[in-house]
Amino acid sequence: MLSNLGNIFVIIALLISFILIFFSLREFKTNNNLIPGKIFKFSLIQLFFSISSFVILLIAYIFSDFSLVNVFENSHTNKPLFYKISGTWGNHEGSLLLWINILVLFSTLFLFINKNRDKNFKILTLLFQNILIVIFLIFLLINSNPFSKLFPIPLEGLGLNPILQDPALAIHPPLLYVGFVGSSIYFSAALAALISKIDSRSLAISIKPWVLVSWFFQTVGILVGSIWAYYELGWGGYWFWDPVENSSLMPWFVMTALLHSILVLERRIGLYSWVIVLSILTFTMSVTGTFLVRSGILNSVHTFASDPSRGLFILSFLMVMIFYSIFIFFKYAPKENKQFRMFSKESFIIANNWFMIFFLAVVLIGTLYPVFLDTITGSKISVGPPYYNLILAPFLIPLLFLMTSGPNYKWISSEVKSFFNLVLVVSVTLFLITFFLIQENSFLLNLILFFSIYLVTQTLFDLYESLKRRNINISRIISHLGFGLLIFFIYVNHIFSIENNFNLKLGETKKTTHHIIKFDNLEEQSVKNYKSIVGHFSISDLKTLKSKELKPEIRVYDKPITITYEASIKSNLFSDTYLTMSNISDTDIFNIKFQVKPFMNFIWISVLLLSLGGILNFFNREKNEKN
């Protein structure tokens, strides 16, 4: 029953997309300056059916309706309700439906709230959005239908991958999808702007809220994924330069570039074509990311749903999309012949773009090069964290420097500012104190630490200045402060992290340089959907003589049968103590990974600050537009 209803709703949504495409094409030709009411009505109806289809899938999951293949494969009656709900988008088909829902919701929202008076621009944006909706709906119906039926109806489902049964991972995909799909709006708007030839300020104002929202969600989505990897994968790392992580980072770089370029566009200083290129590139990167994740051509820790036929579809779609975007771009792109003054705010923004595109290129090359090499020559190579660290780290220094000085330059100006001021003196002092405390020898690391301190100091001075002047727009300052702190804490964390790997039997004690680790006890527990072996460890610090209890687990989930290693983390403000244990087969020896990770919470908070800036800017937008 639910299956048929779901299918019908999806098909209705698809038909309405065709109707909307037809209406938009017809409207585009008329000279009428108003969008007819029927377009608004049909959009709302489409939104209703699209959301309803998702609600139906949700209901099927909540009531464990195993007549749907999708529910059978990914759910189980014994699963807690929360994970039954999150299971809806914890698989490829369901997450695609969620993706389409966000796409439809955003198209409708754009139609209703965009204040731009240019009818053709709005109609064309709607047209491109609906072409995207049609393509994704057809993909859903033909290749990845969450409503496919199963007969005879099984009594029990196969269950959800236990690694995915986690609160952080339950909200992680929706967050990232808002980011990914949000970029479709400015993709469509960019193409529409080219054809309808709207001016730069209207384009900037139309897409700015979408860029801010998608950037914010993308940032938070990456953060949540990273926190999840930190405590769930059990290795103590939070970023592995894994292909799937990279594919969420690639659109982020372009979004960040776009976020800055829009500021230039808003002031009619230039970059019209460039903003359009970036808009197209962002969505292209989002789809590329999806392709890389779903096709399974990459070896990753995060690949839970992959199938080559999906990859082929997404790849063909990607090719067509890029081809048409380039075609439209070259056919309609206006000629711009702008020169920028060297020491002006816009030049620094262009420099930001230069770095963002460079970072994007590095991550893209690192992710795709092994695939190409394998296809062409058959030789397999790996590109892992050492590659990215080696190439990217030196470039953080000029980036941090540009972020420090750039924002204080004026628009369309060529006034050179002096570096020698109080901020530099304070930064050098702070750095010397840090250097004394850390005593790190690496020149590169010290440079990075210095420039991140410099950025943090500068932004704190800026913050004080703007609060004194009662300037409400502090979004840039908050974001840059967040970034400076992020880089600083990542490196301090890196320098001070302690890691010890060793084998222990029950009752034994291990002495490391700073700690004594005692394996006290081992107990078995039986929980609703898994059994677990819990180890009791006491860790005493040799310096402070304080003692901690840590209880890592080895869990055996029954549906499907999976073994997971749950890290035990004792977190206080400044430092995390992290312990994982795993059994070595056929012995009573356990392999213990003991880690002390300082400033983890500060890393998370820095990213939150970074994203907070974006959302502050979103709410201050109206005020900024007036001045």
Added chain:
Amino acid sequence: MKNIISSLLLFFFITSVSYGNEDVTDQILKNLRCLVCQGQTVSDSNSEFALIIKSVVKDKIKEGKSEKEIYNFLSDKYGDWILLNPPLKKNSYVLWFLPYLLFILGAIFLFFLLKKPKIRP
């Protein structure tokens, strides 16, 4: 000029290798892919494969082999796929140099885009 470039390259290379304070064995294990796992390093895995590699690396260190010799030994046996830090070879020139080339191209582009400041009298 050549000396400056090579010493610069060496400088970045050294700083990246001397990252952090883990001992050499751990550092090596972190740069090896666990071939039977999904995207894990040997250091992070407890699969049989990882355990074997761990003991092999420990033995080689005891024998007094250098980091480079160990990487060479492992890549001869398992192919370059096991090395997370791709070695600079004919087939990885593009991988290592294309990013820098793109960065320089960007700089040239910016050079023409930006007007030089006029000298005020």
